[in-house]
Amino acid sequence: MWLLVGLGNPGQEYANTRHNVGFQVVDLLAQRTGAPAARAKWGAEIAETRIGGERVLLCKPMEYMNVSGQPVVRVASFWKVEPKQTVVVHDDLDLPFGRLKLGAGGGHGGNNGVRSILAEWGNADFSRVRMGIGRPAAGRDASSHVLGGFDPVERAAAEEFYARAADAAACIITDGLAVAMNRFNGSAGGKPAKQDKTKGNDTKGGAT
DSSP, X not given: OEEEEXXXXXXXXXXXXXXXXXXXXXXXXXXXXXXXXXXXXXXXXXXXXXXXXXXXXXXXXXXXXXXXXXXXXXXXXXXXXXXXXXXXXXXXXXXXXXXXXXXXXXXXXXXHHHHHHHHHHOOOOSEEEEEEOOOOOTTOOHHHHHTSBOOHHHHHHHHHHHHHHHHHHHHHHHHOHHHHHHHHTTOOSSSOSSOOOOOOOBOOSXXX
């Protein structure tokens, strides 16, 4: 069993913000794989599906970003999923819009959702699909940027970006992290950068 987590904030006001790209990817994978309707449990929306023959639990934490580690760890504990069998998809300010970076271990990189998972789990061995959203323009703070919507140019490219991130997350599960990193790290539109020949709300806490 794998756990595939997309980070974001609950509520319609956040649905199309940069901070919710992880939710978008989980929704896309649910659609692609014909997953059943998500059910609310342990503070998350979850749905079991299969990706490449592997059992996968799709998870969207329904508590705000900076406490999202709580439902993630509750879900993982109930299903007995280890960090090494977990993939977390999230936004990243330090990558240009459209860029992907995959990896495992390390710190939170400034993302409060990842920070919360690390704090709650006490383990950094989960895989990450970091989705670049770029830095805000001069004079705009980071919080407004991540909680804002994409500009028109970004919106035009967003669907393709979500599709590549979904491909990357699926590839970690089906082919392993090393293969996925080789295929998708640095990709920013079009084909991956390098092809390999061998897919209940809690109002406590903050949205960022």
